[in-house]
Amino acid sequence: MRIAVDARFTRTDHHDGISRYGASLIEAVSKHASVLMLISDERQLALLPDLPWVKINSPLSPAELLVALRLNRLGADVVVSPMQTMGSWGRRYPLILTLHDLIYYSNPTPPGFLPPPVRALWRLYHLAYWPQRLLLNRADVVATISETTQSLMARHRLTRRPVRIVGNAPQPGTTRRNPAAAPEKSLIYMGSFMPYKNVETVLRGMEHLPGYTLHLLSRVPPARRSELEALVPEGSAVVFHNGVTDDEYEELLRTATALVTLSRAEGYGLPMIEAMAAGTPVVASDIPIFREVSGGAALLADPDSAEAFADAVRTLDDPQRWRSVAEAGLRRAAEYSWETSALELIDAAEEAVRRFKKR
Structure with a gap:
């Protein structure tokens, strides 16, 4: 089977x-099929596997409306x-x-990297569900990454198309930390700083976690950083890294x-499963x-309670409790793999071909 995969959402850095x-x-x-990557910027190739590719328009270009006419010629x-x-x-x-x-739909603020006209269309798009239905019903099969989203789509x-799960997974070969080494009193957050990410409650929780250092790893716009810095409790240790390399991320995971x-x-929460694969406990909403x-x-806490969050973290001060949560995470992470996801996609692709032939 020859599968053309849209890789135009790959970042360049x-x-x-x-x-x-x-x-x-x-x-x-x-590893299971012939893959042709569709890119819009040759710099994307630095973050993609060494496979055949073809360059087409940006997904944000007006030419996207007619992109199928070009893809028809690829023979996928x-x-x-x-x-x-x-x-x-x-x-x-x-x-x-x-x-x-x-x-x-419930958090309509668009990602900041989108151009202003696209952000405006983004907001309009999420005012109602019918535009989403219009797009999805033009597919033969719809994929999603979790049962949670699958249920919401049904609700x-x-x-009207079949919805199949093609799951997310941690990176293969993730280095596990030494379970015998005592963790540092540090906490790490990996993710954006969009309002729904609720970093504010994590910051407020630091008031109840003396001795801990919170590392905020992702890039953050200056204005948003100023907003968050104003919320850091007096005396609390919070480090804004404004971006880290994969190696730096793994090192922090192995010590926190x-x-x-x-x-x-x-939609999934990939950092959660990445941490578990490294043997690092997770405290989440x-x-x-x-x-x-x-x-x-994972240790789950009320996202509206800084105190509940801090209480969950403090339970990990007990070395036996820390090891127990870390081991449970390792077992859970082992249940996810990109090999499984690939086979799920192959099954979905075969189903899409069958449905297309019946049209």
Whole structure:
């Protein structure tokens, strides 16, 4: 089977969640099928596997409306996009579109990296569900990454197409920490600083965690950083890294007491499973997606309570408790793999081909 995979959401400098998901899935699927990568910027190749590629328009370009007319000429057995916004008018090939989450219906602030006109359209798009239905129903099969999102899609009747799970996973070869080495009294947060990520409650919780240092790893715009710095409790140790390399991230994971996140909504929460794969406990908000992904291996707390968050962290001061949570996380992380995800996508691709032929 020849699968064309839309890699245009790959970053050019460092991965974000969608970028890493797409690149990891491409590499895993390439072991089972012939893969052609669709890119829009040759700099994306630095973060993609060494596979055949073709350059097409940016997914944010007006040309996206007619992108299918060009893809028709590629001869792919099926086209897969890790997003749901790929143009499909006039297509003559089976198509799989991916919806990761429904976060922006309840948290409509668009990502800051989008151009102003696109941000305006983003807000309009999320005012109602019918635009989403229109896009998804143009696919043959819809993919998503969790049972939580799959259930939400069914609740809101987002598509008449079959919805199949093609899961996320930690990176293969993640180095596990030495379980005998005592953790540093440090906490790490990996993720954006969008309002729904609820970093504010984590910061307030530091008031109740003397002796701990909180490391905020991701890049943060200056204005947003100023807002968050104003919330740091007096005397608390908070470090804004404004971006770290993969090696720096892994080193921090291997030494911290825990990875923390009190997000109010997620499509998956990849840092959670990355931490577990490294043998680092996780303290997270008690929301459906984290209950699903952690499978009971994380410490979950009320995202509205800084005190509950701090209480959960303090339980890890007990070395036996810390080791118990770390071991549970390792077992849970072992249940996820990109090999499994690749096979899920192959199954979905075969289903898309069958459905397309019946049209």
